Amino acid sequence: MKINGKPYRSIWREDDGRVMIIDQRWLPHELRIVELKDRKDFADSIFEMWVRGAPLIGATAAYGVAVQMAADPSDASLKETYEVLHATRPTAINLKWALDEMTRVLEPLAPEERAEAAYKRAAEICDEDVETNRMIGVHGLELIREISKKKNGGRVNILTHCNAGWPATVDWGTATSPIYHAVEEGIDVHVYVDETRPRNQGALLTAWELNSAGVSHQLIVDNAGGHLMQHGEVDIVIVGTDRTTARGDVANKIGTYLKALAANANGVPFYVALPSPTIDWTVWDGVKEIPIEERTDEEVTHVQGKGPDGKIVSVQISPDGTGGRNPAFDVTPAELVTGLITERGVVAANAEAMAKAFPEHAKK
Numbered sequence: 001m002k003i004n005g006k007p008y009r010s011i012w013r014e015d016d017g018r019v020m021i022i023d024q025r026w027l028p029h030e031l032r033i034v035e036l037k038d039r040k041d042f043a044d045s046i047f048e049m050w051v052r053g054a055p056l057i058g059a060t061a062a063y064g065v066a067v068q069m070a071a072d073p074s075d076a077s078l079k080e081t082y083e084v085l086h087a088t089r090p091t092a093i094n095l096k097w098a099l100d101e102m103t104r105v106l107e108p109l110a111p112e113e114r115a116e117a118a119y120k121r122a123a124e125i126c127d128e129d130v131e132t133n134r135m136i137g138v139h140g141l142e143l144i145r146e147i148s149k150k151k152n153g154g155r156v157n158i159l160t161h162c163n164a165g166w167p168a169t170v171d172w173g174t175a176t177s178p179i180y181h182a183v184e185e186g187i188d189v190h191v192y193v194d195e196t197r198p199r200n201q202g203a204l205l206t207a208w209e210l211n212s213a214g215v216s217h218q219l220i221v222d223n224a225g226g227h228l229m230q231h232g233e234v235d236i237v238i239v240g241t242d243r244t245t246a247r248g249d250v251a252n253k254i255g256t257y258l259k260a261l262a263a264n265a266n267g268v269p270f271y272v273a274l275p276s277p278t279i280d281w282t283v284w285d286g287v288k289e290i291p292i293e294e295r296t297d298e299e300v301t302h303v304q305g306k307g308p309d310g311k312i313v314s315v316q317i318s319p320d321g322t323g324g325r326n327p328a329f330d331v332t333p334a335e336l337v338t339g340l341i342t343e344r345g346v347v348a349a350n351a352e353a354m355a356k357a358f359p360e361h362a363k364k
């Protein structure tokens with residue numbers, strides 16, 4: 001997608017071999033592009049959320065393996081790198097998927113062949129993510145087109161939570177891809193962007209990318225969604241996911257479950273956009289089995305933003321001595337999910353439909 005008219009991906013390799021990312025901690029106020037030089041940089045960038053969003057976490061881990069293979073391609077180094085990167089964030093399954101994929105390709109090779117093969121596979125993972133997300137957009141567009149037709153071309157109001165946009169992927173985004181496709185087709189869309197406390201990925205990232213792309217949107221507080229749905233002001237909810245189980249339970253940013261409940265109570269379709277590497281075929285019951293990341297309580301007791309002097313500051317909003325609890329994700333049971341927008345089409349959130357759409361994975 002474009003920033004000030006210039007096309008960017010969220011991670012890329014320069015001609016001279018350097019792996020670059022957009023350090024998302026400073027968006028939307030500053031565009032900082034940094035090189036990830038060694039394994040520690042890669043692990044820190046995922047853990048400290050310079051990069052975030054399930055698909056991008058996977059792509060970053062893949063390049064992390066490649067950079068480490070260039071430094072030390074031994075078996076021990078490959079194994080240790082898997083462990084170090086895997087330990088960074090627990091919920092997004094794309095991380096494990098990418099590390100498994102890199103191991104599958106690299107393990108059988110002689111050490112001296114590994115670096116080149118690793119860079120190649122990491123680049124492919126990025127390209128595949130872009131194409132997958134483009135296809136999610138093509139399929140999701142049909143849902144938006146349908147609503148637009150029913151409203152005789154009237155505005156289609158879409159609510160989204162967190163940032164499942166292009167900065168969360170290599171490009172296009174998952175939840176935003178259908179939106180970009182709809183805008184391209186000239187459909188009148190308007191996006192309600194949940195601010196997404198505590199880290200405000202909606203306010204900081206989704207609003208930024210929609211603003212940059214000229215997509216009509218408004219930022220809303222997390223608690224406003226139910227009210228808007230009750231008053232018929234939301235036609236469809238589209239969110240992303242960090243891990244979806246074989247029966248269609250969906251882990252996503254904390255607060256997603258509440259939006260799904262509100263959507264269900266008000267007859268608003270609730271869709272989840274996801275690339276197939278986000279499906280964890282080994283997990284069935286999302287509430288019981290998906291590990292939920294618990295983050296520091298400072299993210300709850302403090303908020304970060306731009307101060308009057310233009311500098312990014314963190315301010316405390318709670319009394320001294322009040323602690324916080326900070327589960328970063330929640331699980332929406334499949335019964336509340338209208339459908340999964342995948343690269344292979346819109347699939348019902350149940351084991352049978354998912355296995356039919358992805359027979360090669362479901363067998364495992």
Ligand SMILES: CSC[C@@H](O)[C@@H](O)C(=O)COP(=O)(O)O
Nearest residue numbers: 052053054164168174240241253
């Ligand atoms: C296409 S991204 C899907 C999810 O990863 C996204 O909705 C989300 O919850 C991101 O959480 P984050 O904690 O910012 O990594």
